[in-house]
Each structure stands twice: as C-alpha cells, then as structure tokens.
Amino acid sequence: MPGTKSRAATSNPKTGKNTPQVVNIRKQLTQTVVQLIMAQSQHKQISYFRLPVFKGKGLARHAYKKAGTLLLATLIAFTFPLSSHAQLNDRINKTILSVADSTDLTSDTASTALKTSGSPQIYIPKAIHYNKEEIHSDFVLAARRASFKKYLMEKTIKETFSGPLNQYTDYKFENACLSATQFLIKNQYTQRGFEKMFEQYFRLDPSARFALLTAVYGIYPVTFKDKIKEILPYERDPKLFAIAALYDYRIDTSITNRNRLMRQMEKQFAGSSQNVLLRQLSSYLLRHLADQITPTPSVIELFRYQQLWKQKTIYSFQRWDRNYSGLCIVQYEDGHFARDQNGKLKIFRQLARSGSGLPSFITNGNTPQGLYRIAGSRVSIDKLIGPTPTLQSIIPFQSDSVFFRGLPYDSTGTKLDNYKILLPPSWQSYPPMQQSFWAGAAGRRYIVIHGSTLDGSFFEGWSFYPNAPTDGCLSTMESWDTATGALDKSDQLDLVNTYHKTPGGLGLLEVINLDNQKKNVSVEEINALVEKFEASK
Incomplete structure (x- = not known):
C-alpha cells in the first residue's frame, strides 16, 4: 500500500x-x-x-x-x-x-x-535570575549622553521649531513635540514652535495635533489657555477634544466651567454617552476632585484578599499627584512579603508619571490605578528603556485570555464584574481602582514595568528626580556608570529578580494611590502597612 x-x-x-x-x-x-x-x-x-x-x-x-x-x-x-x-x-x-x-x-x-x-x-x-554584570549600555556613556543631548537640543528642538511649519516639516514638528514631552523641555524654542502649530492647528493631521496638545498639557499648564479655548468648540476628534477640555478644566475647576465643558461635549458629540473615552472624560470632570480627598479603602484587605488567588503580586503605591514618586513591594503566593537576607522588607522606588501628566484614560497619560496581569519578563530594544529586563504587564482588553488566565471567570457576568471580583468587597465599589479597566477599554496598551537609561539631568528640580517620566509605564529607579556603561544600581533589576524568585511568570500588579500628600511615598509608610498586616494574621 x-x-x-x-x-x-x-x-x-x-x-x-x-x-x-x-x-x-x-x-x-x-x-x-x-x-x-x-x-x-x-x-x-x-x-x-x-x-x-x-x-x-x-x-x-x-x-x-x-x-x-x-x-x-x-x-x-x-x-x-x-x-x-x-x-x-x-x-x-x-x-x-x-x-x-x-x-x-x-x-x-x-x-x-x-x-x-x-x-x-x-x-x-525553578526560577529566573538576571545577572547585573551582564547588563551594559553604550547609550549611558558620558560622551554618548553629551552627543545625544546636543543633537536633541540643537537639531530636534531649536532647529525644528525655529524653522517654517508646512506640509514638508509637519513630521519634524510632531517629533519635536514628542521629544519635548519626554524630556520636559521648556524654553523659547518650544514655546515658539507650539505657537506656530496652534496658528495652523486645523491644517495639521490628528497625530500632529495630539503631539502638540500632550506637549502643551505637560509643559505649559497655563500659557496656552486662550489657544485652547479657541480650538475647543471646533475639535471633532474625541481624544483631542478630551485633552483640550482637560487643559481648560485644570485651569478652572469651578462648577460653572465644568458644566460648560459638559454641554460643549454633548453638543459636539451626539453619541458621547456611547464613546468610552468621552464617558471617562465626563466621569473625570464630575468626580476627580472628590476622588482625591476620598479615603482609600483598607490596603490590609488587599494583602489578605491576595490569598484567595495565590498569585504573587506587586503593589505599586503612589500619590494622586504623580509629580511625586511612589514605592512598590512584592507579596509571594503564600502571602509573605519579599525581604532581603537580613529580614528587611524589599522596597523599590517607582514613578507612575508620564511626560504629559495627562489622566490615565488618555493615551500616554499617567499610569492608571487598578489591576494588571504580569506575564513574565523580557528585554526591550528601546535604548531609552535600556537592557535591564522589563516586567510585561497586561491591561484589561489588551489580551483577556492572558489577563484572566488561572483566575475565576463567570461567563454569565460582564467583563467588569469579573475584573471587580479580583478585589475585596470594599475595593469593588471604589471607582478609582477601575482606572486600568477603563483605560484598556479606551484603547490604552503596553503599560509595562521598566528601568531607564535617560540622563537624569533633564529632570533636576522636579520632585521625582532622579527618576524619569515615561509614556505612562511604571519607571523603576536605575543608575549607570557613565564611564563604562555598566549598571551601577538598579531597583528595576532587583524587582525583576525578586519577582522571579518563585517559579512562574504570571502574577498580578496593583497600582494604588494612597492619598494626595505633596511628597514622595516614604519607606516608613510602606513598612507600617506591612507590619499592620502581619500583626493581624
């Protein structure tokens, strides 16, 4: 046969x-x-x-x-x-x-x-461990940083914004806006460049307008208020309208102005109640000020509830004002927290601020509060992130098969119901903890935990210095040897190795705003929370 x-x-x-x-x-x-x-x-x-x-x-x-x-x-x-x-x-x-x-x-x-x-x-x-000695970046060398900074300031910013804006240079202006946002560059050239772009605002394509509005929101909180009021009644893109409205509202948070913006939105977008992003804008205008002063539910309940799912969990504790940096800790599957060889709680410095500083439901805005799924680690090819391994976090709607893998899921309920069940009852009715869910529904993706090779000198004077803002990810502290390119000190590497100390790549990430104090989250605050939890066992 x-x-x-x-x-x-x-x-x-x-x-x-x-x-x-x-x-x-x-x-x-x-x-x-x-x-x-x-x-x-x-x-x-x-x-x-x-x-x-x-x-x-x-x-x-x-x-x-x-x-x-x-x-x-x-x-x-x-x-x-x-x-x-x-x-x-x-x-x-x-x-x-x-x-x-x-x-x-x-x-x-x-x-x-x-x-x-x-x-x-x-x-x-049984576990993964990355060696510090094997991590190296030429991008952090002193000469390379000096060359990069010179090109950025003289070519990308000064030359571009000093030149003409037309169909042949639109992309240069857009890229310059993105760079200015990333490095928080505020000088005569950025201001003049933004003025030129506002003069031709409706000729620009949506991506260039987005780059302009995010840069203005992040760098010039008041300067362009009149320009924003001029374009707001005519902007028909929901995301761009939302950024302009947020800029206006940040300057004037009165009920009168809030209601004016709500009416403007309903007038320009007949189906605004069906648009996820515009619904989040409406919710922000109505609740944000109250949310900042509403007491956070008990963090101890989060620590206890983790035992229902037996998932190793990273908790990132932040302030409502993301100009201040936060701290994160790791709780293993059996409920105990990661400690060093001397029994000291392992705590890692982390920033959840984006360059734009926009609310979390806007692309490249601040890191949303709420739940994420960690799906292992990888090394990025982005030179600004650097070669230190990242932790890959999955936001709802990005990949639901990964997000809910190994967790309870009721197919008769909604996706939001299944998201909320992962939280203790008191947190299920706390809307700010749903930010990651709605950010995912509005289209945000790829919010990961990573280090940074950025030159900290760009951010001197900011309260989060020497950490660096991102496009909305969680940036964990790192310092580099600028003479050799070697990794000097890295909370990011320590965090990744701490997370991988137990088998398996899947876990949970919870980002929580503790309160609205105008200071960086302190080690004492985190130690007190863990001690209270352990004393109550």
Missing part, C-alpha cells in the same frame, strides 16, 4: 523513532534553539522563529509542531545556568530527545502527549 511504503521509508517498523528524518529534525531543532538562546543571552529581541520543515502527514505533523513549539517556548522562556556552549548543546539535545521519545513524530496515529511513563522529563528551572 502507498501509505505503508511511505512510512517504511521514514520510520523504524518497531518504534517509529531514530530514523534519518527524525535525527535530521533533531539536529535542525538544536541549531534553531542554540541561535535563539544565544540571541537571548545577548539581549536581542526575538520576534518570531520558524520550525524546520517536517513532511509527515496528519497527526504526526501536528504532534511534531506541538512538540517543537513547546520545546522552543520552554527553552527561550528561562535562563539556563550553563557555563559553556558544549554544556548548552548537551542540555538541548537531552531535552529534544525527551520530547522525541515521548512523541512518535512519524506515526499517523501518534499521541500528542509529551510525557509518557519511563521517558525523560523536560528540564524546567
């Missing part, structure tokens, strides 16, 4: 294994995995991989793909404590053999199970 002949040509009649085709597949998989792990060890980003071609049919082909995918994912996901290429190749070969031995790659009736009795098991490390 044709099928029998084909199978005999590629498989051992007795076992279906160790044929030339399977041996070749093992070799190709080994080469692929070696390349991937070597790239990971050099902090290179892997965007995709391709499995070697397998010409089998039916279940055999499916089993091969499943085995290969699991193998590669397992190897890439963890850091191996290996000292040489030879040891690495040996480990990979043993792992590939264990997969091949438990999956018949050539039989059309093969089982897709990857483990069978008596077969070797795939090696999975």
